[in-house]
Amino acid sequence: MASRKPxxxxxxxxxxxxxxxxxxxxxxxxxxxxLDLIGAAFKCTKSECDYFLHKSCFDxxxxxxxxxxxxxxxxxLYSPPYESSTYECSACSEYGSGFVYNCSICQFDLHVGxxxxxxxxxxxxxxxxxxxLYxSPYTNGLIVKCxxxxxxxxxxxxxxxCKECDYGTHLHSxxxxxxVEPKRGGGKASTSGNKGGGRGxxxxxxxxxxxxxxxxERMQIELHMEMQRAKIAKxxxxxxxxxx
Numbered sequence: 001m002a003s004r005k006p007x008x009x010x011x012x013x014x015x016x017x018x019x020x021x022x023x024x025x026x027x028x029x030x031x032x033x034x035l036d037l038i039g040a041a042f043k044c045t046k047s048e049c050d051y052f053l054h055k056s057c058f059d060x061x062x063x064x065x066x067x068x069x070x071x072x073x074x075x076x077l078y079s080p081p082y083e084s085s086t087y088e089c090s091a092c093s094e095y096g097s098g099f100v101y102n103c104s105i106c107q108f109d110l111h112v113g114x115x116x117x118x119x120x121x122x123x124x125x126x127x128x129x130x131x132x133l134y135x136s137p138y139t140n141g142l143i144v145k146c147x148x149x150x151x152x153x154x155x156x157x158x159x160x161x162c163k164e165c166d167y168g169t170h171l172h173s174x175x176x177x178x179x180v181e182p183k184r185g186g187g188k189a190s191t192s193g194n195k196g197g198g199r200g201x202x203x204x205x206x207x208x209x210x211x212x213x214x215x216x217e218r219m220q221i222e223l224h225m226e227m228q229r230a231k232i233a234k235x236x237x238x239x240x241x242x243x244x
Contacts, residue, residue, distance in 0.1 A: 012078035017042040032057030068134040074101040130160035
């Protein structure tokens with residue numbers, strides 16, 4: 001019997017979509033941002049079609065302005081506009097293969113997750129909020145090093161920085177996971193030390209999501225490269241046969 005749930009359309013997909021509550025054990029991946037899908041979502045009404053979207057990805061604006069790229073608006077594309085079917089995010093330098101905010105004039109590309117990063121975060125072990133920067137905080141040629149992992153942060157990439165302490169971190173890879181202990185009364189409470197517990201929780205969840213995205217993107221890039229090598233080898237064999 002056909003489902004009576006109402007369906008909706010999204011320009012990223014040819015088939016109707018229906019509301020869906022994604023569970024962690026389903027290990028579903030969002031077709032928009034390539035991140036793990038948990039909670040409110042949409043799924044394709046066709047049983048043979050494995051297309052899912054976060055509700056937040058479904059609701060993304062088609063065009064937006066961002067402080068990191070003030071000269072031009074950014075347009076939401078449902079697939080990368082490049083022959084490789086991938087793009088390199090201008091914020092974190094990681095590859096993407098799903099939705100992307102793009103400036104065609106400058107070939108400027110942002111993950112939908114990066115464009116939503118908060119302008120200020122609190123970090124356990126540091127007394128001041130860290131501010132989101134879109135380039136190096138230094139103008140004297142000094143090299144930026146992440147104070148968590150001690151690795152260099154390229155000048156053109158985003159970072160979180162405390163000017164008062166000259167303390168900075170990578171955009172994504174160095175979030176501290178929140179420690180959770182039982183509350184009195186049976187609930188749970190954060191003991192991360194963050195004053196903004198909600199923001200800390202969101203940052204921890206986003207860190208896990210972005211790590212899953214990076215792993216997925218690495219696999220996709222490796223697959224793409226393998227396919228390209230296979231095509232080149234096939235062309236080489238054809239060329240050799242013509243010479244015989």
